Amino acid sequence: MLASLLALLLAADAQEKVIQVTAERFKFTPGVIQLKAGVPVVLELTSLDRKHGFQVPDLKIDETIEPGRVTHVRIVPDKAGTYDFHCTVFCGSGHEEMAGQIIVSP
Numbered sequence: 715m716l717a718s719l720l721a722l723l724l725a726a727d728a729q730e731k732v733i734q735v736t737a738e739r740f741k742f743t744p745g746v747i748q749l750k751a752g753v754p755v756v757l758e759l760t761s762l763d764r765k766h767g768f769q770v771p772d773l774k775i776d777e778t779i780e781p782g783r784v785t786h787v788r789i790v791p792d793k794a795g796t797y798d799f800h801c802t803v804f805c806g807s808g809h810e811e812m813a814g815q816i817i818v819s820p
Contacts, residue, residue: 730754730788737779737801738762740808747816751794759785767802770816776802791818 735757736743749755759768761781768787769776772795777785791797801812 730756732756732758734758736760736762737766739805740812742814745814749791749816749818751791751818751820754790757787765803768799769802770797770799772797794818794820
């Protein structure tokens with residue numbers, strides 16, 4: 715019973731799409747993330763230089779990205795739309811430009 719439950723959980727995790735997002739002074743890569751409504755996704759957030767933030771207010775995401783660590787954010791967008799994200803940790807004079815979009819299609 716335990717083995718079949720474990721196999722089921724591993725199969726569910728294997729279906730989740732993983733998207734790597736890097737943060738560095740004044741930019742996220744990729745700047746646009748394409749998702750499908752109802753499809754689970756794990757965002758793997760890493761910093762290439764210093765502490766950053768990753769906030770998507772409309773999806774209730776607010777994470778801190780520490781250098782040398784991977785921050786995992788699992789989301790299942792429930793409706794189509796365009797959701798803005800931005801850095802919440804001031805990183806210099808270009809900080810205001812550190813933003814992007816998550817676009818969820820039906």
